[in-house]
Amino acid sequence: MKPKVITIIGLGLMGGSLAARCRKRYPSARIIGVSRQKQALALALRKKWIHRGTRNLSDAVIDSDLIVLCTPADTTFRFLKLLDAAAKPGAVVTDVGSVKERIQAWADSRRFKRIRFVGGHPMAGSHHRGIAAAHEDLYHKSTVFLVKSAATKPDAFRLVRSFWKQIGCRTVTLTGAAHDRIVAEISHWPHAVAAALVLATTSHSRRYAASGFLDSTRIAQGDPSIWMPIFMQNRREILRAAGSFEKRLRAFKTLLAKKNVSGIRAFLAQALRERRQISF
Template identity: 35%
Template sequence: MTRWEQAAIVGVGLIGGSIGLALRRSGLARRIIGVGRSAANLQKAIARGAIDQLVLESAGELPEVDLVIVCTPVDHVAKHVAWWASSSAQGALLTDAGSTKARIVSDVDQQLHTQNPRQTRFIGSHPLAGSEKTGVEFARENLFDGRVVVITPSDHTAPSAIEEVEVLWKSLGAGVISMTPTAHDEAVAATSHLPHVISSALAAVTPSDLLKLAAGGWLDTTRIAAGDIALWQQILLENREPVLAALTKYETELNSWRRALEQRDAAAIETLLQQGKTIRDAVGN
């Protein structure tokens, strides 16, 4: 059943391309428009079936759409939402896929409060899905199946936007959790951003002449260090304070490990291993 006549995906990479493919699978959008800076990349998205039409960011006029999903780096999201708020259909739904939320939601709320002639409705989203791979060539229609999407309504969010964005993500295969933007950023600092820092640090301290000995443990732990550098630089700077807080807790835990090893404390080592195993086992595979 079609719910949106025209949907625009701004930034058609892994996430944006997967949204396009999943939208097509769900049948919720009659036409899907891809927006970006590179015509060559958008042509790849058309070839993959992720979008029907391309529009370059440099175009003087944006098409009128009733659903916009912004999948650009986090420092560009608010700007793109503002652009589309002035050209989308009356009452269009605007959302994003950014990994941080507090500043994005605050900036967009302020912009739409002062200038929103089309009465568009914005609500922040963050699909907890992805890969160290980037680009629309890695997009797949089932990327969100069984995954979680966090939505972050604010005091300015229209109830209808909450309802519609839940329909959107559930139709793409995901479960939906609602959190405040600040609570979201604190949570993902611990579950996503800190692991990336740790992964990158572990890879960086491994001598290159020992890489031939790298086995499953090292490969599993450092996989995400292969992610896009520019993207992660922006995420970590955007969520700096929560990541620093998470790093402080991690450093405390590392100090417990150091003391246990220095003191040859077998009981403490067993306790630390058991604590980690218990948490990991609770997640499953």
């Protein structure tokens, strides 16, 4: 079943881009946007990404078949409670948050009266923020992780999976724990590394930075208010990823200190081979 009314809560980069995509991929659906920012609502309406915009959550979800939370990770718990009191019975709720185990366990332990929750996380984004940076193609060909547990309602899961496929994404089903381990390695810890690379250089050296340094540190421009709850919620897996990274870094430092040319060459060659195996 295709949703007839889709409500997107949070019209920043992620929510604004999703609204734009929904208008193209769900032309017969009614798209409602929710934001605290009047400017975001005005822009989304002007671009015709949404049919209606409101700051009133209850009013926005009363007829919604599908509700997508595009808000910071530390707001998901609060919004699910509010939605369970305001949404129509049977409404499906999903999200775009990048930490899943904790919220899924919490959702599984609750007896929601109205909503059915399916955790999601599209691997899409940018260091830019706000609806001004939103664009229709942000999610194009992205991977979307969908969390499935014993408590997940099968029909709700099918609707969310179908939704993301219609948006143009590839879906991968896994547990919250498996998700958090993966993204700690390929997203969360790399963000900390990018920040450390910036802080490890002097302002004088950075004057001469070229594409290599700029590419390696681009994500350090991310908004700290978005990343802080991510680091705190996925702390255990990020620390595990940090330990693995430190082990590799120590190995390289030892090779360099000992002037082990063949060892350094092998280290770099292995990284080259494995990096080339990554497909986009």
